[in-house]
Amino acid sequence: MYCDIDCILNACISSRSKGVGRVALLIEDFPRRHHQVNEFAKLLCLLAEHGAKATFLVDWCNIRECGHGAAVSEIMRLLKLNDHEVAIRFRIDVRESYNLQQHAVEALHFFQRVYGITVVSAKVSSCLPRPRGALETLGVTIIDTVRSQHVVKDSVDVLTDVEGFLDDMKGVACVPVSELADETNQRTP
16 A cells, blocks of 8 residues: 555644644745746635635745845735735754844844734744744744644645645634744743
């Protein structure tokens, strides 16, 4: 019998999430290069049809290095308009871990100034020492270990992947990752 790892993981998430009543949808590596605004609008319509909210994970290094073109600006405007969440991934070398807070300050300021988006959550390298403390002082929650989150890569198949996930999760509220992170952090001392 052949079963791929995605099937196993999706079944695990589905069974855990159905008991919880809420699940977070995290779209990683967003926005991919040459992401079309019309495709993104279709994704937003799909989420709206299901009454779902998602968290879009943006890689800070990519934004800093590649800049922000008109398409990215429009996509961010639509995210804000539709009340979806933006989280930031920080890919920082252990040797530069002391700079995590500085990178976060720059990123938060950039997203607020350029897009009018307040970022409240982030993913960081698990090997960094004390990343939580560096970000909590800025009002940012680390979402790496949040339970009941389903990750979808922003790829050419993102519409199909998200639609399949939402169909599997009928009757389960799809919320931003930060909502589940708040619950997780309240339980964790």
